[in-house]
Amino acid sequence: MAPWLGVIADDYTGATDLAGMLVRSGTSAVQFFGVPTDDMVVPEADCLVVALKSRSIDAADAVEQSLEAARWLLAQGVEQLFFKYCSTFDSTAAGNIGPVAEALHREIGSGIAVIAPAVPENGRTVYQGRLFVGDKPLDESPMRNHPLNPMTDSDLGRLFSAQSSLTTGLVSLSTVRSGSDAVRQRLTALEADGISFAVVDTVADEDLIAIGAAIVDAKLVTGAAGMAVGLAAARAAATGQSSAPAPALPVGAAAVLSGSCSTATQGQVALYSQDHPSFLIDPLRLAAGDDVVGEALAFARDNLDSVPLIYSSADPAQVAAVQAELGVSRSAGLIEDAFASIARGLVESGVRRLIVAGGETSGAVVVGLGTSAIQIGEEVDPGVPWTISVDKPQIGLLLKSGNFGAPDIFTKALEGR
Numbered sequence: 480m481a482p483w484l485g486v487i488a489d490d491y492t493g494a495t496d497l498a499g500m501l502v503r504s505g506t507s508a509v510q511f512f513g514v515p516t517d518d519m520v521v522p523e524a525d526c527l528v529v530a531l532k533s534r535s536i537d538a539a540d541a542v543e544q545s546l547e548a549a550r551w552l553l554a555q556g557v558e559q560l561f562f563k564y565c566s567t568f569d570s571t572a573a574g575n576i577g578p579v580a581e582a583l584h585r586e587i588g589s590g591i592a593v594i595a596p597a598v599p600e601n602g603r604t605v606y607q608g609r610l611f612v613g614d615k616p617l618d619e620s621p622m623r624n625h626p627l628n629p630m631t632d633s634d635l636g637r638l639f640s641a642q643s644s645l646t647t648g649l650v651s652l653s654t655v656r657s658g659s660d661a662v663r664q665r666l667t668a669l670e671a672d673g674i675s676f677a678v679v680d681t682v683a684d685e686d687l688i689a690i691g692a693a694i695v696d697a698k699l700v701t702g703a704a705g706m707a708v709g710l711a712a713a714r715a716a717a718t719g720q721s722s723a724p725a726p727a728l729p730v731g732a733a734a735v736l737s738g739s740c741s742t743a744t745q746g747q748v749a750l751y752s753q754d755h756p757s758f759l760i761d762p763l764r765l766a767a768g769d770d771v772v773g774e775a776l777a778f779a780r781d782n783l784d785s786v787p788l789i790y791s792s793a794d795p796a797q798v799a800a801v802q803a804e805l806g807v808s809r810s811a812g813l814i815e816d817a818f819a820s821i822a823r824g825l826v827e828s829g830v831r832r833l834i835v836a837g838g839e840t841s842g843a844v845v846v847g848l849g850t851s852a853i854q855i856g857e858e859v860d861p862g863v864p865w866t867i868s869v870d871k872p873q874i875g876l877l878l879k880s881g882n883f884g885a886p887d888i889f890t891k892a893l894e895g896r
């Protein structure tokens with residue numbers, strides 16, 4: 480089976496979000512961490528995802544890494560490239576969405592490409608070219624106060640234009656609701672006017688399907704997980720291909736690692752720790768040189784039958800106090816290194832299923848484990864699928880974005896599996 484879709488994702492858990500939704504809709508997917516080396520055996524899948532950590536780095540580096548990923552994906556034979564960014568359009572005037580999209584557009588000499596961050600099932604919708612989070616425009620949502628990329632505008636065309644020299648247009652909701660032929664005609668007209676990117680209004684899943692059908696042959700698509708599902712649906716309708724079964728989860732002991740301090744994770748940790756053995760990683764003790772990793776591993780080994788939780792998750796006041804004492808990057812580095820070592824130690828002790836909360840924490844864990852690629856399995860909650868590492872020994876990894884998942888996701892992830 481030749482892969483037809485090649486995805487370049489600007490962060491790890493965002494990549495898994497997209498891949499999980501694709502697998503739910505019957506499209507098999509494999510995710511790589513960074514651009515694979517030439518000697519890597521590429522597992523069979525409909526969709527190959529290259530996960531980068533390029534969202535908040537220097538724009539020139541993000542462009543270089545994304546182009547390298549694009550060239551590798553095209554060399555694998557993919558027919559369509561998808562640039563996956565956050566459904567809240569996380570970026571600044573310096574990038575990196577605009578510069579990367581522009582570079583990809585020039586690289587493959589594509590016609591018009593869509594800007595499609597909507598994921599209606601997660602409350603991200605686009606209307607009149609404005610991005611909404613739930614019932615609030617992006618710039619009135621909590622994203623307004625994001626520490627790295629405060630989103631102070633919700634007009635996607637304006638946000639994109641501030642980051643790119645290429646022009647944008649709009650496909651309005653009334654056009655989308657008129658069906659895929661109308662969308663195609665509008666895109667063709669915009670392209671004839673020299674427009675390179677089009678924001679597509681999207682307020683419901685059916686809109687993604689209509690847009691997907693209109694761009695089923697597009698060489699380049701940009702957006703979030705919802706648009707990938709729309710494309711997969713259009714492709715399945717056009718080719719009549721049936722669903723691929725999700726790969727099975729390895730059997731073995733399990734543990735939960737949480738370095739996310741997001742509100743959703745704090746609730747998940749609080750609920751889970753009520754009736755599961757839990758060990759707190761104290762960053763100040765790490766900084767003091769205490770053997771916290773050794774203690775955590777000993778604790779986990781004593782409690783392997785009960786799926787132990789090891790966490791550093793804390794509320795904003797506690798995080799601020801630690802950061803004031805150690806600095807932001809030192810505290811983050813100490814904690815991420817600790818989770819990487821703990822993950823390695825757990826696998827050496829026979830753990831074969833790891834639930835990890837937090838994008839950076841997940842990154843540290845997969846790097847710590849030396850994971851080169853994961854096959855995407857069954858979705859537990861929207862955007863949070865089980866994944867199975869392709870390296871030996873095979874490990875089941877549930878990599879959860881900070882704000883994703885129901886309050887009981889840690890228990891739900893293992894129920895019946």
Ligand SMILES: Nc1ncnc2c1ncn2[C@@H]1O[C@H](COP(=O)(O)OP(=O)(O)OP(=O)(O)O)[C@@H](O)[C@H]1O
Binds near residue numbers: 797815836
């Ligand atoms: N108690 C703590 N004090 C200070 N920093 C912490 C603490 N616990 C975790 N951290 C750091 O906070 C950061 C959390 O980022 P991470 O990406 O893992 O979670 P998130 O931001 O909730 O997830 P996402 O990126 O998916 O939204 C990490 O760098 C982690 O090391």
Ligand SMILES: O=C(O)[C@@H](O)C(=O)CO
Binds near residue numbers: 490492566704880
């Ligand atoms: O698109 C989303 O919202 C997520 O996949 C993500 O990228 C969160 O950072």
